[in-house]
Amino acid sequence: MPEDNPCVSCGACCVTYRVSFYWAEAEALGLPEHLVEQLNPFYACMAGTNAAKPRCQALDGEIGSSVGCSVYAQRPAACHEVQAGDEKCNRARQRHGLPPLPTLTANSEA
Numbered sequence: 001m002p003e004d005n006p007c008v009s010c011g012a013c014c015v016t017y018r019v020s021f022y023w024a025e026a027e028a029l030g031l032p033e034h035l036v037e038q039l040n041p042f043y044a045c046m047a048g049t050n051a052a053k054p055r056c057q058a059l060d061g062e063i064g065s066s067v068g069c070s071v072y073a074q075r076p077a078a079c080h081e082v083q084a085g086d087e088k089c090n091r092a093r094q095r096h097g098l099p100p101l102p103t104l105t106a107n108s109e110a
């Protein structure tokens with residue numbers, strides 16, 4: 001993850017949403033069993049995210065300060081879908097008292 005990536009000092013989405021995926025995705029990605037919670041015969045989620053106050057158990061560090069994903073290379077598609085500056089990102093940041101990020105576009109040079 002590049003050092004100028006705002007995610008390294010955030011982590012809000014990892015403590016806001018349930019990160020669910022088709023069960024077979026966990027096996028295909030090689031996610032450790034203890035980090036996966038089965039929801040039903042078809043779906044699973046990252047452990048810790050199916051809670052009233054979610055916190056993905058793969059997340060290290062302190063929200064809004066310094067964080068890292070211990071399974072970054074294997075993280076499920078749902079994690080890739082949240083992009084810094086998109087609506088889901090800024091909703092999560094707001095929930096954790098962090099200022100919104102400017103919306104990033106494909107043409108952005110910032």
Ligand code: SF4
Pocket residue numbers: 006007008010011012013014082083084085088089090092093101
């Ligand atoms: S909420 Fe946004 S900035 Fe924070 S970690 Fe998620 S995608 Fe990155």
Ligand code: SF4
Pocket residue numbers: 013014019046056057058059060068069070071072075076079
């Ligand atoms: S797997 Fe990594 S990127 Fe996805 S929610 Fe957990 S800590 Fe965040």
